[in-house]
Amino acid sequence: MRSALETPVRVRFAPSPTGYPHLGNIRTALFNWLFARHHGGKFILRIEDTDSARKVEGTVEAIMESLQWLGLNWDEGPYFQSQRLAIYHEITRSLLEKRHVYLCYCSPQRLETMRQEQARRKQPPKYDRHCRDLTEEERSRLETTGVSSVVRFKMPLEGETTFCDLIHGSVTFRHDTLDDFILLKSDGYPTYHLANVIDDHLMAVSHVLRADEWLSSVPRHVLLYRALDWQPPQFAHLPIILGPDRTRLSKRHGATAITEYQRQGYLPDAMTNFLALLGWSLDDRTELLSRDELTKHFSLERVGKTAAVFNRDKLDWMNGVYLRQLSLDEFVQQAMPFLDRDLPESVKRPLDKSFVSGVLSLIQERARTLAEVPQLTSFFFADELQYDARLLLGGKLETKPAVQAITAASKRLAEVEAWDAAVLEAILRPLASELGLSTGKLFGLLRVAVTGCTAAPPLFQTMAVLGREKCLQRLNTAVEVLSAHSD
RNA sequence: GGCGCAUUCGUCUAGGGGUUUAGGACACCUCCCUCUCAAGGAGGAGAUCACGGGUUCGAAUCCCGUAUGCGCCA
Numbered sequence: 001m002r003s004a005l006e007t008p009v010r011v012r013f014a015p016s017p018t019g020y021p022h023l024g025n026i027r028t029a030l031f032n033w034l035f036a037r038h039h040g041g042k043f044i045l046r047i048e049d050t051d052s053a054r055k056v057e058g059t060v061e062a063i064m065e066s067l068q069w070l071g072l073n074w075d076e077g078p079y080f081q082s083q084r085l086a087i088y089h090e091i092t093r094s095l096l097e098k099r100h101v102y103l104c105y106c107s108p109q110r111l112e113t114m115r116q117e118q119a120r121r122k123q124p125p126k127y128d129r130h131c132r133d134l135t136e137e138e139r140s141r142l143e144t145t146g147v148s149s150v151v152r153f154k155m156p157l158e159g160e161t162t163f164c165d166l167i168h169g170s171v172t173f174r175h176d177t178l179d180d181f182i183l184l185k186s187d188g189y190p191t192y193h194l195a196n197v198i199d200d201h202l203m204a205v206s207h208v209l210r211a212d213e214w215l216s217s218v219p220r221h222v223l224l225y226r227a228l229d230w231q232p233p234q235f236a237h238l239p240i241i242l243g244p245d246r247t248r249l250s251k252r253h254g255a256t257a258i259t260e261y262q263r264q265g266y267l268p269d270a271m272t273n274f275l276a277l278l279g280w281s282l283d284d285r286t287e288l289l290s291r292d293e294l295t296k297h298f299s300l301e302r303v304g305k306t307a308a309v310f311n312r313d314k315l316d317w318m319n320g321v322y323l324r325q326l327s328l329d330e331f332v333q334q335a336m337p338f339l340d341r342d343l344p345e346s347v348k349r350p351l352d353k354s355f356v357s358g359v360l361s362l363i364q365e366r367a368r369t370l371a372e373v374p375q376l377t378s379f380f381f382a383d384e385l386q387y388d389a390r391l392l393l394g395g396k397l398e399t400k401p402a403v404q405a406i407t408a409a410s411k412r413l414a415e416v417e418a419w420d421a422a423v424l425e426a427i428l429r430p431l432a433s434e435l436g437l438s439t440g441k442l443f444g445l446l447r448v449a450v451t452g453c454t455a456a457p458p459l460f461q462t463m464a465v466l467g468r469e470k471c472l473q474r475l476n477t478a479v480e481v482l483s484a485h486s487d
Numbered sequence: 488g489g490c491g492c493a494u495u496c497g498u499c500u501a502g503g504g505g506u507u508u509a510g511g512a513c514a515c516c517u518c519c520c521u522c523u524c525a526a527g528g529a530g531g532a533g534a535u536c537a538c539g540g541g542u543u544c545g546a547a548u549c550c551c552g553u554a555u556g557c558g559c560c561a
Contacts (some may be wrong), residue, residue, distance in 0.1 A: 047542090119488075126561090171538085212557085213558050216559035281500070284500080285511050287499095306492095309498060311513065313514050314514080318512095363525085365527095366525045438522090440523080443523075447523060455525085
């Protein structure tokens with residue numbers, strides 16, 4: 001067996017453009033990238049687009065965009081398998097010459113009835129090798145009729161193949177449980193097995209890190225490498241990521257496309273950190289790791305074997321941690337596009353940067369995603385607040401004392417010279433006792449009057465950012481709301 | 488149907504025969520801080536380590552079955 005040190009590390013991320021990349025795909029990409037960076041190797045991007053029927057428009061772009069968003073830069077590629085058909089054909093020809101493969105002329109109908117028969121007899125579906133030993137005459141007769149053919153691999157009839165997976169250890173498959181799988185389809189396109197093996201070899205891929213579901217295909221691949229006289233790469237099959245219902249991730253689980261997480265306001269670094277911990281861990285306590293720390297410590301030995309359920313709550317928590325770690329300027333820069341996108345249309349654009357900065361300083365530690373920012377701050381930008389009078393009273397106050405309290409506060413605030421949080425507090429705190437109200441009641445009342453919400457950033461800081469004019473105006477409105485309300 | 492892989496708190500995980508009364512994180516609960524919400528701090532609850540057999544003085548850790556889940560083969 002080759003050791004990782006002998007050959008330069010070259011890994012690849014090889015998605016099919018059949019759908020937008022989701023968490024599972026990207027996690028595979030991340031592990032490949034981390035492995036490459038850890039070993040100072042190369043990370044290759046290869047698009048396995050040989051199944052034209054399932055190709056989905058725009059996915060190649062989405063794949064590249066997703067990788068770029070997460071900072072998973074590739075060193076080579078993208079290579080496209082659809083542009084390498086001549087290579088696959090040539091190598092298939094050499095396999096034919098060496099009799100490792102054969103042409104199969106069986107019609108889809110024949111195969112279908114065969115399968116049904118096998119299913120009826122509860123036998124494993126397996127090609128019956130009808131064309132494996134055709135005589136030359138039979139073959140040329142079929143050729144002249146112009147029937148289409150596929151190329152199948154001659155699976156050894158006995159024996160077994162054992163290989164060592166870097167994560168699972170030694171795995172063995174008996175040949176008689178495997179069938180003569182197809183290498184080249186009748187339309188001339190290679191199957192995954194053929195194209196994948198050829199490309200990995202030609203691109204000098206040293207380690208194949210891919211999802212667990214390919215584990216059962218490895219014996220086929222190993223046998224193919226042998227037939228071609230090539231040295232197989234090292235394999236590492238990664239545990240898959242499951243949805244909350246313990247089934248594989250799919251469109252049913254909502255935001256599957258990784259770009260959707262970008263839209264929902266997750267930071268690339270948080271996403272990377274979170275994904276890295278799905279199937280890998282550093283030790284028994286470290287949860288937060290920077291990109292550099294991840295590449296420094298990443299190793300296949302610490303990759304687990306069991307499928308992991310994606311836990312949105314933990315992602316949210318982690319994103320909040322990363323959001324709080326940002327400097328205010330960085331936070332403003334990150335949040336600005338979300339404000340632009342989601343604040344009501346009535347709010348004038350462009351937004352004033354210094355006002356936004358003041359606003360955001362108050363909610364940075366309260367937001368878990370950037371997409372929450374507009375909701376958390378919309379009252380700062382609104383012209384008029386919408387709320388019910390009962391919200392002001394909070395079930396604790398009568399209308400009259402409430403009106404008195406607001407009026408008294410307004411009066412004092414109108415006279416304040418310096419409009420900042422400390423001064424406001426120095427004015428309003430004593431007012432509570434003067435009015436015979438608890439600070440909780442007074443501040444709660446003012447909070448609703450000024451923000452329209454019962455939960456908001458600290459009152460004095462909020463008022464300081466909002467500015468005197470807007471605060472007084474809103475207190476006024478609150479009095480009107482209360483007056484119109486009878487209890 | 489055959490083959491393969493997996494199985495530790497709800498979830499992510501630590502754990503490679505004795506240091507384990509199974510550790511950490513998210514979520515949950517309580518308390519502290521406090522003008523609300525967060526953040527932060529302190530604590531709590533939560534896993535007979537899927538089950539059953541072995542091996543061993545001793546097993547979550549090794550072996551064998553069973554079950555369940557997932558995957559591959561069409």
